[in-house]
Amino acid sequence: MSIRKLYFAGVMAAIITVSGCTSSIVPLTGRKVTTFGVSAAELEQQAAIAYNNLLKDPQVKVVSASNSEAQRVKRIGANIQNAVTKYMVANGFEEQIKGFKWEFNLIESPEINAWCMPGGKVAVYTGILPITKDDLGLATVMGHEVAHAIAQHSAERASDMVKAQLGGAAVGVLTSGRSEQTQSVINEIYGLGAQGAFILPNSRKQELEADKMGLSFMAMAGYDPRAAVNFWQRMAQASSNSQKPPVFLSTHPTDNDRIAQINKALPEALKYYNK
Numbered sequence: 001m002s003i004r005k006l007y008f009a010g011v012m013a014a015i016i017t018v019s020g021c022t023s024s025i026v027p028l029t030g031r032k033v034t035t036f037g038v039s040a041a042e043l044e045q046q047a048a049i050a051y052n053n054l055l056k057d058p059q060v061k062v063v064s065a066s067n068s069e070a071q072r073v074k075r076i077g078a079n080i081q082n083a084v085t086k087y088m089v090a091n092g093f094e095e096q097i098k099g100f101k102w103e104f105n106l107i108e109s110p111e112i113n114a115w116c117m118p119g120g121k122v123a124v125y126t127g128i129l130p131i132t133k134d135d136l137g138l139a140t141v142m143g144h145e146v147a148h149a150i151a152q153h154s155a156e157r158a159s160d161m162v163k164a165q166l167g168g169a170a171v172g173v174l175t176s177g178r179s180e181q182t183q184s185v186i187n188e189i190y191g192l193g194a195q196g197a198f199i200l201p202n203s204r205k206q207e208l209e210a211d212k213m214g215l216s217f218m219a220m221a222g223y224d225p226r227a228a229v230n231f232w233q234r235m236a237q238a239s240s241n242s243q244k245p246p247v248f249l250s251t252h253p254t255d256n257d258r259i260a261q262i263n264k265a266l267p268e269a270l271k272y273y274n275k
């Protein structure tokens with residue numbers, strides 16, 4: 001299946017430089033990630049444009065900053081941002097958040113959804129608020145989404161797409177630096193737009209990693225990570241109550257295994273709680 005078929009295309013002009021191989025370490029988990037052809041910095045720049053375009057879209061209703069729920073999203077977001085920034089700087093990961101331009105917006109929509117684009121561009125949909133219920137639930141979701149951005153999961157996924165599309169040709173690009181073929185694949189990825197390239201379903205591995213990191217991030221920000229279990233149980237309940245599974249759930253399958261993994265990660269996260 002082509003990338004075009006997988007995601008609906010956005011309109012986004014992009015200036016692309018083929019960046020060869022980039023290696024980075026995921027904070028907290030220590031996993032080494034090597035991305036090829038796509039750099040996190042480029043993705044962050046493109047995501048910032050896509051995010052702004054999305055907010056300006058007449059069909060997208062951004063809840064006014066004077067609204068108390070929007071303020072709650074911004075307040076919890078700022079708490080997580082500050083805690084994460086402190087952690088990153090203290091642990092030698094400053095470079096990885098250099099290009100971050102954090103933003104936290106609440107979007108009026110019945111959709112049960114939330115996401116974070118590369119570079120810290122967060123959106124929470126009003127439809128998810130009955131399930132997040134309180135600050136702890138919201139911090140669970142936002143901590144998890146921010147974790148995807150901190151772990152540079154989008155760059156990893158885009159890189160996997162480049163590799164899959166190019167196959168053996170990738171090896172040639174590694175040595176030559178760039179080729180027309182790489183260029184066209186990367187153009188396609190960057191051309192997917194906000195709804196495509198930056199809010200794709202993550203792999204199972206990335207989901208579990210974001211859960212783990214998210215628990216620690218919420219704890220660092222002063223939110224009891226044990227509340228995450230309750231949130232995911234409510235999310236699972238919401239799914240069984242509705243005929244159409246929530247968008248968030250389609251990308252975040254909640255099952256016993258997920259909750260078991262969260263419980264397993266809790267002792268580590270609790271070390272950061274009220275530290």
Ligand SMILES: [Zn+2]
Pocket residue numbers: 144145148202207210251252
């Ligand atoms: Zn996720």
